[in-house]
Amino acid sequence: MTQDPASMLATYTLTLSCPNRPGIVAAIATTLFEADGNITEAQQFDDVETGLFFMRVVFSCRADAERTEWLRARLDAVAARFRISWTLHDRAQRRRVLLMVSKFDHCLVDLLYRWRIGELPMTPTAIVANHPRDTYAHIDMGDIPFHYLPVAQDTKAAQEERLWSLVQQTNSELVVLARYMQVLSDSLSARLSGQCINIHHSFLPGFKGARPYHQAHARGVKLIGATAHYVTADLDEGPIIEQDVERVSHFDTPDDLVRKGRDIERRVLARAVRYHLDDRVILNGHKTVVFGD
Amino acid sequence: MTQDPASMLATYTLTLSCPNRPGIVAAIATTLFEADGNITEAQQFDDVETGLFFMRVVFSCRADAERTEWLRARLDAVAARFRISWTLHDRAQRRRVLLMVSKFDHCLVDLLYRWRIGELPMTPTAIVANHPRDTYAHIDMGDIPFHYLPVAQDTKAAQEERLWSLVQQTNSELVVLARYMQVLSDSLSARLSGQCINIHHSFLPGFKGARPYHQAHARGVKLIGATAHYVTADLDEGPIIEQDVERVSHFDTPDDLVRKGRDIERRVLARAVRYHLDDRVILNGHKTVVFGD
Amino acid sequence: MTQDPASMLATYTLTLSCPNRPGIVAAIATTLFEADGNITEAQQFDDVETGLFFMRVVFSCRADAERTEWLRARLDAVAARFRISWTLHDRAQRRRVLLMVSKFDHCLVDLLYRWRIGELPMTPTAIVANHPRDTYAHIDMGDIPFHYLPVAQDTKAAQEERLWSLVQQTNSELVVLARYMQVLSDSLSARLSGQCINIHHSFLPGFKGARPYHQAHARGVKLIGATAHYVTADLDEGPIIEQDVERVSHFDTPDDLVRKGRDIERRVLARAVRYHLDDRVILNGHKTVVFGD
């Protein structure tokens, strides 16, 4: 799609962040211009509170290795001058994504469907579950390897080592916790920092502890929601990528809340994963900058 | 509107709650039928968890005192049999409502406008503020008496006594805290229980303490919301009547959140007040049953 | 679920409509009370414009054939008196549903998933497509028979006859057009009236003709939506059951609109089917009464 065999054009996404000062945009735009790049999308954000500057640029240019190497060298030079952190992705290269799931598979089924019809530009590297394969009998996993990694209190450290090995062996760039109900340890969370997306319910007001939909029902809330966020060592409190809500009423039983919650969870997670795959999310301390579409 | 001079029909709203058991609906419907009443709206809810039953009925019948007295006596008899709590309101009689405000007047202005164009069937009895009249110079309060009741830490008890006297003198049936930023004491909250509606911001996750919109901004939330609830002794935690949210992004400054918050607050409070005035809200322990339209 | 083996209780949904006049609710409630029925949900609507009255009642009572026969006889008697059309469904009996699909299978996949996890109380009787089985290679259809009924201009009448036979042979009570892109003939639409749900895109303003998402894009709309409705002879104009929208912007290409459209279509269709299966929808001329949850 992003490779045009005739002209050998490739499309790239460049993201960057740095302390804000005059000249950054000019320097970047000039660099891309000198590389014969044509900017097709650009979004910027200047965080006046932290003094940080964020930018996402989509551009096309000739797809030969020499050109790309030259461009990377030039970007390095600009980056050194402005203390820029940057990433450059060829949009034709799909990210490698490891999917994790527990008993409830609505998010997994949804992500696989969106991947299959071409909506999520990723390569699933593995499906990891803490339940055996037959729990998901009705899911066509195609060629994606399935790994059953059960977890018990005294085997948790070992299970996480196997999981981490799997991430490395499969060269997975992103881990999606598609309703994986085990809390990751602080050390694994730290290793996966900014590379692991989780989904959880959220309510107004919030509820701690078990059976949150039942708590929300007991409180009589009129809205229920879900939040997708990056995993950090601090459970359920990582940088928020996306949120959404749905209306509920006194007619809704706790089961109805769970049902409506499923719908919110899958669409919020799918949006967050798509934003990540499309390099639309940049970390800004405990927050995110999301250049939406 | 609800009085037809020709046939002298009046329209009533009956609300009731009681322990659920067979025969309630039949008993009520038969009673109204015997009073020559014609049911035009009816909503019921059976809370299977608490075993309580809730009902709201709108009906019209001949508007003479004798008939009404007879009907009330019959409803008393049915109520005794089923341990029903009930209220019966002639829909032509507007509720008397006392409005309270602090510095931010967007909810007050909105409620007065909706009242003026006939959207809120109420009679404002007083506007009470802890700021002087000229704070609201641009608001046309018409004939509604304005009361400046300033409050300081050591005068709070006295101020609340004056407020309570005002509620009684004006026969106010409902107090609306239209962004009145003083916390009511537990004793006044108890006196006003179920008769006082408050509006406050709400977020996913929630934030305690001062400058909540700034906290929400610091956390990077993607949605902000507002909750209208009945006041109880337990601050900001009374039974929820209505909630709504709006989407925000990293572009939104704390001031933008406050601006969007104003829009949500005024529409959520207006809906909650309208539901109350239309007898659509019935208390169910710490929750509400809201028979929406 | 709705059968309690100990007490042999069954749960029923009664829906009815009739010209409004006093006494209907009392007559129905008394009848159910005499059958030892316990009403757990009841919703009513009085259409003051047409003078019609609509009611949905969920109740439980002893599950023996004699009792049910007696109840049906009594309901017949009440119905005769008030000119009531009514239906009574044992909630333990799942509706038989025939699903139709064309090339785009997102709605079909979604409905099957919701059925599998118990969200949609139905029995799929057949999946009918105008594309061969391998178009849907990744869909686990379980035991549901698949029928490939291709259609061409000169075979349309014959294809519809086969379809109609299938509906009858399978005793299907509902046909769901899950993005079945063939227009049904007027005669088949008439046969399926009130028993066939369709989903289509909708926009503000509306667009006629081919490639509607492209037309909407060309017009620069800021919202796109979908409508689920009963099929009538009048294409895309049957009684509306449910609608929803999503926000779009100038950044969205026609393909993005199609992608967002898929999300709206599947959730709007799923809600409409659930409302139908739960006897929440009653026809009111060219409109519907939907007793939502």
Next chain:
Amino acid sequence: MTQDPASMLATYTLTLSCPNRPGIVAAIATTLFEADGNITEAQQFDDVETGLFFMRVVFSCRADAERTEWLRARLDAVAARFRISWTLHDRAQRRRVLLMVSKFDHCLVDLLYRWRIGELPMTPTAIVANHPRDTYAHIDMGDIPFHYLPVAQDTKAAQEERLWSLVQQTNSELVVLARYMQVLSDSLSARLSGQCINIHHSFLPGFKGARPYHQAHARGVKLIGATAHYVTADLDEGPIIEQDVERVSHFDTPDDLVRKGRDIERRVLARAVRYHLDDRVILNGHKTVVFGD
């Protein structure tokens, strides 16, 4: 707010559109850098269908006349090279806005309130109505001149001439039709092209002719909406700036739809006016590019 007396910094918004080709961003960014400008917001959009490029840049730089003149000359030179249409606004200069209203004043009241509390950075130059001043007795118009310009079929041309004179005499840069129910003539619409915002209801499907809320009610729609757009000679069909919807049900009477419609209309119009005042809207043929916040 945008003037800092110490450093004499001013903040500007630059908007531009032109045929897309490489080098535009670099040229603009370099020009602003050479003017010692600091870019704080920048948004771009490349319309691949039309080949047009759109950009909005907010930047601050030293506020002296010489510097500004130099910058404008440089921008002219860049514009000539790339065939750019551009505008440059000092954000401290409020736009002059003429407000028009008919009988229903909910949008006018809302706009005035938002202006008064500082939410809309504009200077109202006049309020023009086709009803006399006492129709709006409860509205505090402060110092804004009120003009009663009644209109009848044979006086329409004359009335529009008076209106146009008023626009010119008051140097109004924007006309807001805040539920002004008279259709502007093609010639006046052409004169005001891109400078006049209108608000009207919108439905799925759409309805032509009188009493649209009644038509929508008769059709049984489940959503009602409103659209804000620039006025063109083609009634109700100008480039769309903003849209929103609200959910309705069979319980809603036509009057309820009108009430809900008021809420949607006022918030959609307020957003559209704010976007315009903040230079967030750029015309793109029959569409708009809206760089939202």
